[in-house]
Amino acid sequence: MDTNAHRPTPTRTLLILGMGSLGFVLAQTTVIPALGDLQRELGASATGITWMVTAYLLVASIATPILGRLGDMFGKQRLLAIALGLFAVGSIVCALSDSLGGLIVGRGLQGLGGGVFPLSFGIIRDEFPREKVPTGIAMLGAIAAIGSGIGLPLGGVLVDGPGYHWIFWLAAVMGVLAMISTHLFVPESPIRTPGRVDFAGAGILATGLTTLLIAISRGGDWGWASAPTVGLIAAGLAVLIAFGLFERRTREPLMNMRTFTRRPVLTTNISTVLIGSAMIGTFVLVPQLAQLPKGGDVGFGLSATEAGLLLVPRSLFSLLVAPIVGRVGERYGSKPPFLAGCVVTAVALLGLAVAHDGVGLVILWCCVMFVGVGAAFAAIPNLIVVAVDEHETGEATGTNTVMRNIGSAVGAQVAGSVIAGHVLASGLPASEGFTIAFLVGAAGATVAAASVLLIPSRAPRPGEAPARAAEAPSPA
Numbered sequence: 001m002d003t004n005a006h007r008p009t010p011t012r013t014l015l016i017l018g019m020g021s022l023g024f025v026l027a028q029t030t031v032i033p034a035l036g037d038l039q040r041e042l043g044a045s046a047t048g049i050t051w052m053v054t055a056y057l058l059v060a061s062i063a064t065p066i067l068g069r070l071g072d073m074f075g076k077q078r079l080l081a082i083a084l085g086l087f088a089v090g091s092i093v094c095a096l097s098d099s100l101g102g103l104i105v106g107r108g109l110q111g112l113g114g115g116v117f118p119l120s121f122g123i124i125r126d127e128f129p130r131e132k133v134p135t136g137i138a139m140l141g142a143i144a145a146i147g148s149g150i151g152l153p154l155g156g157v158l159v160d161g162p163g164y165h166w167i168f169w170l171a172a173v174m175g176v177l178a179m180i181s182t183h184l185f186v187p188e189s190p191i192r193t194p195g196r197v198d199f200a201g202a203g204i205l206a207t208g209l210t211t212l213l214i215a216i217s218r219g220g221d222w223g224w225a226s227a228p229t230v231g232l233i234a235a236g237l238a239v240l241i242a243f244g245l246f247e248r249r250t251r252e253p254l255m256n257m258r259t260f261t262r263r264p265v266l267t268t269n270i271s272t273v274l275i276g277s278a279m280i281g282t283f284v285l286v287p288q289l290a291q292l293p294k295g296g297d298v299g300f301g302l303s304a305t306e307a308g309l310l311l312v313p314r315s316l317f318s319l320l321v322a323p324i325v326g327r328v329g330e331r332y333g334s335k336p337p338f339l340a341g342c343v344v345t346a347v348a349l350l351g352l353a354v355a356h357d358g359v360g361l362v363i364l365w366c367c368v369m370f371v372g373v374g375a376a377f378a379a380i381p382n383l384i385v386v387a388v389d390e391h392e393t394g395e396a397t398g399t400n401t402v403m404r405n406i407g408s409a410v411g412a413q414v415a416g417s418v419i420a421g422h423v424l425a426s427g428l429p430a431s432e433g434f435t436i437a438f439l440v441g442a443a444g445a446t447v448a449a450a451s452v453l454l455i456p457s458r459a460p461r462p463g464e465a466p467a468r469a470a471e472a473p474s475p476a
Helices: 010-029 032-042 051-074 076-096 100-127 130-160 165-185 199-222 227-249 263-291 304-309 312-332 335-354 359-387 390-420 431-452 467-471
Strands: none
Touching: 010 051, 010 076, 010 100, 010 130, 010 165, 032 051, 032 100, 032 130, 051 076, 051 100, 051 199, 051 390, 076 100, 076 165, 100 130, 100 165, 100 359, 100 390, 130 165, 130 304, 130 312, 130 359, 199 227, 199 390, 263 304, 263 335, 263 359, 263 390, 263 431, 312 335, 312 359, 335 359, 335 431, 359 390, 390 431
């Protein structure tokens, strides 16, 4: 009898991990087109409805490093199935809720699925053949860009069609299917890091991230120089510094600060914040630009669904570029494609700043940009994975995901603030505001490219998985 007949294949495992990751990413973006309908239907204020996005981001940012650490301790497959189950429960709560409070609670539960990426990256590293690790991680990393691109139009179609409840039913179905498939078919990682759960560190981290992200999410409304915004940012940073000091003195920390401050990890995280901030602005700018009425300073007069469809073609480019980045990473390391991705993204955003007065031009530059974004996000997880030991994979990639969330929050708020500061006498946004916002994004991508140059290079030999990934023991 063939003992390998029922052994999970890398392709099947990658498809299952990809389904769970895609469901989590779609939950971030499909709800955005529904916010206006939700506000009207629930009679909520603009401040109240933004908690639909903020609650999800906050919980995800807090849960991601915690679940990554727990996966290193107790088993990545087990924690991934649990995270997907909690995500599905949150989706069902949202689908059945008719009040803002219920929806916010459900969105928070959805955010507990934030561990899907670090746990999935760890499973790939532990279970895949050494030579397939970079491509597998690159494909999974590209899902973040792909899901972001298709989430907006999909959300628009569901809102305009069966209604916003179906956004959450779709997420629930994907979460349940991914949870069951993970439990049945994804192998459990053989690598464990025994220890205890650092509940005190988790509490300090939660306090710091909550304070900081509330300030970022509300800065556009309160004013970036206002006392509440500045005070919360200062308080959040102070708590996060205290968290770092506390973790250095803890015997079994939630987040190993020596790993976090290691040069390859620190520089990659800085670059992630910058490229995430540069990229996310287009999700605010392009749909808004497309939906402005014709005849003004700028605008195409499209519906919400049509505006979202402008973002679909670019997502396909992320999918196409991911395997190329993986193969380059196998041979030369992931720093070159990350650098190239940042440069291409900067060029595309500069193109959007100069020429955004036609639908064709916007689609063209968005496609170019997502070649760059796809390359960058496919390369980032590999750079983290090869810089840490096997037992640190979950917490290191989880921390990187938090950095991406923070960058996205900052980028979205900056883009929105720039547009709000440049309006015509009619009250509609001016073309100048879009130009400046795209230029700010281009500058961020350029600085990201410069920061990538600070990441140490380590080109693996042909046939060798990058760095320590090549040293991972084969599963028993």
